[in-house]
Amino acid sequence: xxxxxxxxxxxxxxxxxxxxxxxxxxxxxxxxxxxxxxxxxxxxxxxxxxxxxxxxxxxxxxxxxxxxxxxxxxxxxxxxxxxxxxxxxxxxxxxxxxxxxxxxxxxxxxxxxxx
Amino acid sequence: xxxxxxxxxxxxxxxxxxxxxxxxxxxxxxxxxxxxxxxxxxxxxxxxxxxxxxxxxxxxxxxxxxxxxxxxxxxxxxxxxxxxxxxxxxxxxxxxxxxxxxxxxxxxx
Numbered sequence: 380x381x382x383x384x385x386x387x388x389x390x391x392x393x394x395x396x397x398x399x400x401x402x403x404x405x406x407x408x409x410x411x412x413x414x415x416x417x418x419x420x421x422x423x424x425x426x427x428x429x430x431x432x433x434x435x436x437x438x439x440x441x442x443x444x445x446x447x448x449x450x451x452x453x454x455x456x457x458x459x460x461x462x463x464x465x466x467x468x469x470x471x472x473x474x475x476x477x478x479x480x481x482x483x484x485x486x487x488x489x490x491x492x493x494x
Numbered sequence: 495x496x497x498x499x500x501x502x503x504x505x506x507x508x509x510x511x512x513x514x515x516x517x518x519x520x521x522x523x524x525x526x527x528x529x530x531x532x533x534x535x536x537x538x539x540x541x542x543x544x545x546x547x548x549x550x551x552x553x554x555x556x557x558x559x560x561x562x563x564x565x566x567x568x569x570x571x572x573x574x575x576x577x578x579x580x581x582x583x584x585x586x587x588x589x590x591x592x593x594x595x596x597x598x599x600x601x602x603x
Contacts, residue, residue, distance in 0.1 A: 482530075487535070488535070
């Protein structure tokens with residue numbers, strides 16, 4: 380069966396510090412991978428998605444970046460965090476085929492507080 | 495623009511039935527999803543509708559009317575553990591998911 384791991388679960392970082400959130404998927408190959416951010420009272424905001432190694436699509440211009448160094452590894456990074464980067468970050472995967480029925484399976488989430 | 499509307503919060507009684515509505519305006523349609531999200535946790539998949547009609551899955555059912563841009567999630571025999579946010583999401587013509595802000599469901603004994 381497929382599993383998704385995301386870490387760290389929580390972190391508190393000062394403004395201007397770097398960020399690295401990591402996500403790995405097991406039990407599948409060539410998945411679609413996603414990074415979302417969820418702010419209180421708002422819908423999930425898609426930040427990045429990837430359909431393959433080294434292929435990253437950015438949905439929202441900001442000071443975050445994503446990388447996919449291996450087929451089942453997805454990393455969210457920032458060189459200098461802003462206060463507005465605080466939020467709940469979710470990694471997700473879906474089957475690699477393009478289909479309306481692709482169900483997203485989410486990692487447990489990472490709660491980031493920037494002070 | 496693309497838009498998903500659902501009520502912000504609803505309250506229901508344990509053992510009762512509740513219907514959570516979702517209306518959408520999107521560029522094309524390739525299916526509608528409902529996810530459940532407990533506080534502080536990740537969303538989990540509940541249902542998928544792509545054709546008009548009712549899909550039943552145990553205590554949960556989801557309905558879709560594509561001509562009206564409307565869906566609802568019906569929860570029967572409510573239990574305290576059903577207290578959660580329920581997220582409606584539509585896949586548009588580019589196979590991108592558009593998310594609603596979620597409906598927080600509060601169950602009272």
